[in-house]
Amino acid sequence: MQNSLKEEMVASPAAAPSLPRLARPRLHDTVVEHLRQFIVEGVLTPGTKLNERELCETLGISRTPLREAFKVLAAEGLIDLSPNRGASISQMSESEVRENFELMSGLEAFSGELACERITPAELAEIKALHYAMLVCRTQNDLPGYYSRNQEIHDRINEAARNSALRQAYQSINRRLQAMRFRSNQQSEKWDQAIDDHEDMIKALEARDGKKLAAVLKRHLLEKRDAVLPLVSGDGMAGQRMRG
Incomplete structure (x- = not known):
């Protein structure tokens, strides 16, 4: 079985540090940037199902800005959103x-x-x-x-x-x-x-x-x-x- 997302982020040298508490106007953009970095550097690999609770703990945020970031990344084609299966990292053929x-x-x-x-x-x-x-x-x-x-x-x-x-x-x-x-x-x-x-x-x-x-x-x-x-x-x- 795969390690939890949190363990992967700790183990990976490419993982970004936990976010500091940020002013609300910047929070949304910062979450998007960090998730995009995780995807680019392979901390989150294609096909990985995203665990909202673990991501919120890692980034120090609530679920609302996380879900807003998911929508942005879905529009960019980086993640897939499903009403029944949640969010996962997109995987191209x-x-x-x-x-x-x-x-x-x-x-x-x-x-x-x-x-x-x-x-x-x-x-x-x-x-x-x-x-x-x-x-x-x-x-x-x-x-x-x-x-x-x-x-x-x-x-x-x-x-x-x-x-x-x-x-x-x-x-x-x-x-x-x-x-x-x-x-x-x-x-x-x-x-x-x-x-x-x-x-x-x-x-x-x-x-x-x-x-x-x-x-x-x-x-x-x-x-x-x-x-x-x-x-x-x-x-x-x-x-x-x-x-x-």
Whole structure:
């Protein structure tokens, strides 16, 4: 049998600390952020049924803000809500993972092309600073810190594209893929390959070479797809064993 959710959170190095008591206006957003972090970093894995009582104890909150957060995450496709079975972490099929990564590769490639046309020197400097901070995290073997900066780089490139329709589509798909993008770097050679790709991204941005950046971003996302598909297959098999 699986350990309780609380035991998993204590055992996992990726688990966030208990929340401090917060002012009501910020509480809802903070709960959403922490649950999203738990999902991305694998503290809450695909198919896990969420225990409201244990989550409330862990986060130091009542059930009302927790249920409000569930609704937000359900709208993002991160959790499934059922009137009879409660809430559980969403689990994509292999075909859904493949298709979403393929779509994201196109969105990121288009973001790169537009960003090279529209990025400002200040925005480029901020992305380079994030890149160097990301490299420091790699030397410290800090995967959560690395991933946070990695994702911010991708997000800043998308922002620099200055296309609101593209931005909306990018954010919607990316939320569903973040946990798998995080897992794709858990193998050392995959992590190092991702860093090489980011070096190429910076060079293309500096040169304002949209075609080059688009090609790097597309390859980068498709490589992540190939890295996570075997993991998704394993998740599916584990889920079948649990249900049986």
